[in-house]
Amino acid sequence: MPLPSHRQAQPWLFLWLLCVSLSPALAQAPSSGAPGRQLTVEEAFLNRDLQPQNLRQLSWIPGSNDELAYLRPGQNGQPDELVRGSATGKDLTAVVSQTAFAEALKAAGAEFRNFPTLQWRDASTLLVTSKNQVYSYDVKAGKASRLFGYDPAADNVEMDPSKTRVAYTKDQNLFISAAGRENEAVTTEANPGIVNGQAAHRSEFGITKGTFWSPSGSKLAFYRMDQTMVSDYPLVDVSTTPASLKNIKYPMAGDKSHEVTVGVYDLSTRKTVFLQTGEPREQYLTNLAWSPDEKAIYLAIVNRAQNAMKLNQYDAATGALVKTLFEESQDKYVEPQHAALFVPGQPEQFIWQSQRDGYNHLYLYNTSGKLLRQLTKGNWIVTDVLGFSNKNRDIVYSSTADSPLERHTYAVSLKGGTPRKVSQGTGTHNTTLSPSGSYVLDNFSSSVTPRTIRTIAVTDGKPQRLLLTADNPLTGYQLGQTKLFPIKAADGSTDLYCRLITPPNFDASKKYPVVVYLYGGPHAQLVTESWLGGSNLWMQMMAQKGYVVFTVDSRGSAHRGLAFEQATFRQLGTVEMADQLEGVKYLKSLPYVDQSRMGIHGWSFGGFMTTTMMTRAPGTFKVGVGGGPVIDWRKYEVMYTERYMDTPQENPEGYRQANLLGYVPKLQGKLLLIHGTVDDVVLWQHSLDYLKTAVDNGVQLDYFVYPGHPHNVGGKDRAHLYKKVTQYFDDNL
Structure with a gap:
């Protein structure tokens, strides 16, 4: 949801003074009686x-020294161009113009009119997809090459962390595609009532997808959802003559639900094992996370009554249950929505989000299931975790601590202590963390501010670079x-x-x-x-x-x-x-x-x-x-x-x-x-x-x-x- 002329003299200070002058309890948007x-x-x-101006495809560049990039509109009839710059500097460097990019891709076999959706694989390589063909573009050489392709009928396409292969679904089956291994079937299910690689449990419990690559991309975990026991529900397509019938599986309250398991496909052996998630089969498997060494999978198991949850560890090679780390229960319901987040450099420690004290907060655990400490606490909720900073000694997150109406960014030490506020100005701060964790990219708006985009230092909250101040x-x-x-x-x-x-x-x-x-x-x-x-x-x-x-x-x-x-x-x-x-x-x-x-x-x-x-x-x-x-x-x-x-x-x-x-x-x-x-x-x-x-x-x-x-x-x-x-x-x- 789209939820920026610059002031050269301390623009962040002017903005901050303007915003804090408004009470969050009675904020007023600008009006016009004229x-x-x-x-x-x-x-x-x-x-x-009529939406506030934004910066297209703005993102941090992975593997860079905290550089960011975005598409800058061309001036005086010139084509748009991709530019990059540091979190703290003033200058921007042109990476490639739309014309030059299109020519390079055309030479590699792709056709583009405008800039497509770009992905940075590393500080010097861009990836783009055209008609189910994946291409790389070498920023330094200015040349593009085709990497691999995948089926034109593919759905639910997900690229692995190394950005060298994709997983996708077609009908009820799951496939992977990579250079030299295009359109390789992971499953060969004939029954359309059994679906592989798609989001399970009708996308509840924070589930947004059905595939989960391991950190290196050498293994792929996926949902296998058996819906054969769920009644068909008819949807009628009136665009055909005669009208045609499409049956969907729709489990209604109180009726038989589908049954889900998790498969793990090893790309080197081309074999799949299934996690032994046990009985009863009518349970919810959520919040899947890989261990950093790819030897284990952590999975939250929620009972059908949704009032109890177990965080289980499974052996990724055999599917065997290793142990239950801890359990949570509520008299009404539990609703885990976030997978375990492992601390970089500390493979035996992870962050768990829980509402166990009435508000969603952060807890530091070890892989033995021991609670090391609660990191955040109060009558407010953590809304997002951005990542780690200060050489992975702090965690950066967004919360409603200032007001339920606002979103601010904070950092807190993994050793505990008082959180440190990073963002400034009354309003909503949508932030992303730089590769090193030293800066956040802050996309800010309020009732009186259409949009301001700037970088902020995580250590002291000081604005570093103003990228955009949107006009009304x-x-x-x-x-x-x-x-x-x-x-x-x-x-x-x-x-x-x-x-x-x-x-x-x-x-x-x-x-x-x-x-x-x-x-x-x-x-x-x-x-x-x-x-x-x-x-x-x-x-x-x-x-x-x-x-x-x-x-x-x-x-x-x-x-x-x-x-x-x-x-x-x-x-x-x-x-x-x-x-x-x-x-x-x-x-x-x-x-x-x-x-x-x-x-x-x-x-x-x-x-x-x-x-x-x-x-x-x-x-x-x-x-x-x-x-x-x-x-x-x-x-x-x-x-x-x-x-x-x-x-x-x-x-x-x-x-x-x-x-x-x-x-x-x-x-x-x-x-x-x-x-x-x-x-x-x-x-x-x-x-x-x-x-x-x-x-x-x-x-x-x-x-x-x-x-x-x-x-x-x-x-x-x-x-x-x-x-x-x-x-x-x-x-x-």
Whole structure:
């Protein structure tokens, strides 16, 4: 999510003073009361020029002396060029122009018009892929050569750490490709119900992929997912005549789940062994990590009830269980999302992330399973680990220690002690660590700062080099004012953070309609101290049209700790609704809010919450638009639903209360439901069931589908979607 003219005299100091002058509890984005352009839906979603300027393909160069590189736009008709420079200097060196790069690649057999996606293999070699062919470019010689190719039908392509080979999937099988060994089959499974090398467990527990290269690339671990016991679920493709059927495997809450094992393929012997993960087969295998010497694999095993986890060590050569290092349990659920991170130069020590004390923190363990020390502690969470610095004596991480709305970078010694703050300025710092660990590349924004990119020294937090200060891309547009502030939750004590956008030329003596945008579920935070307060341009457009636009992150949403998230356990929708109603109460306290003209909109979990608010708190909102909504949690996937609701057999009352079919007769006002016809996340059946129940009960509602779209409506059709949403509010609110 895209979540920079320079000031020559200490620009970092000016920026820091500007940012710290804003209170994180009541930050305000810039507003414009002067006449200006009005946003359109097309501009809000399709015009990239309205996003803050960025540096394309900005990255550290591995193996360099802390050099970085990015694509610099050409001037006066000149082609773009790749440039590089140090973390601390002022000069940039041209690596290659777009024209010269294209010519070198053409000589090697590849065709490019613009710069493709680049990877640095080392300080003097670039890698690019064209039509499933991998090429290297020698920066010093200015020449390119083909390395190897792989199947044009490849999916889930992952390059190994040495950047000399790739793993990929095709249909249900896994392959590797390297110079002299192109398209070599790792698996030869004939049954399409058994899938190799793809993300398992429907990408829960931090799982984003299905292949895991060893540090040298000599071995490849992979998921083998047996779905033969899971019922088929039909998706209908209406783009063919007659329409065609595609069956997917979709394990629903309370039903039989798939069974997963982990294979280890040795590229030298061409043989595979499987980790002996044991019984029961219905368990979750997560957070896979290789030991630095490639002799062991560390794997978190979560039971189906998701209230207990074991970190196991396996022999990578035989698959045998070596030992369980430690276990964790919670009365509600555990949710490990990060693999063990080994300390460079200390192969017997690793960092483990855990929420065991109620907040995600860092723990230093040895490979005997002994806890050496807890490295971070407090009523805040670690959101990311960047790596190691100070000759691997410190670990660098991002956290919410300053505020749940902000992200800052810190370093702490592996020997323990007080963390040292690295980033400066109130807002959101997205940082990456340099090869030596001496500097971070800081991509910063706040409610008043579109984007600033600079390097910062890890040792003392001093800015070293200003790379970009983005101009406000919305200067020519008339915007309202965006405010961030807390209110109290329904429990009377917990802070909930809100974002309120008022129309341009705001007049407190007038009455304005309101649109509430919400999500409310796990793993999402909508209100942040970042550009435009985390809002999008559609929300700013709605404010231009004369709406007050409001969002509150209710209990159950992300980055506030276990108690905040687990408040919704076994009763999805209930606590979130109570907190959203506190937001409504706040809105009704504002003299300029028209209480009779309030609308609500959300997608996915937000679609569930929109429909919840329209029927479990009938009369609160005049208009609702719910997209891709979960209606009956019994029909949602096993891993997600059972974590937050337990099984339908264990929690029948919770499922009954959250099932929105039971509230259809209570609907008041206008409700539009929207769904993609091939949604494989929230199945189309959810909203169809709701529609059928409405018909059975004589309840009128509106309905719209996007043929051929999955869970999210993307591309140019997204503009169509939000024209539909906007028009519905304009017509009915």
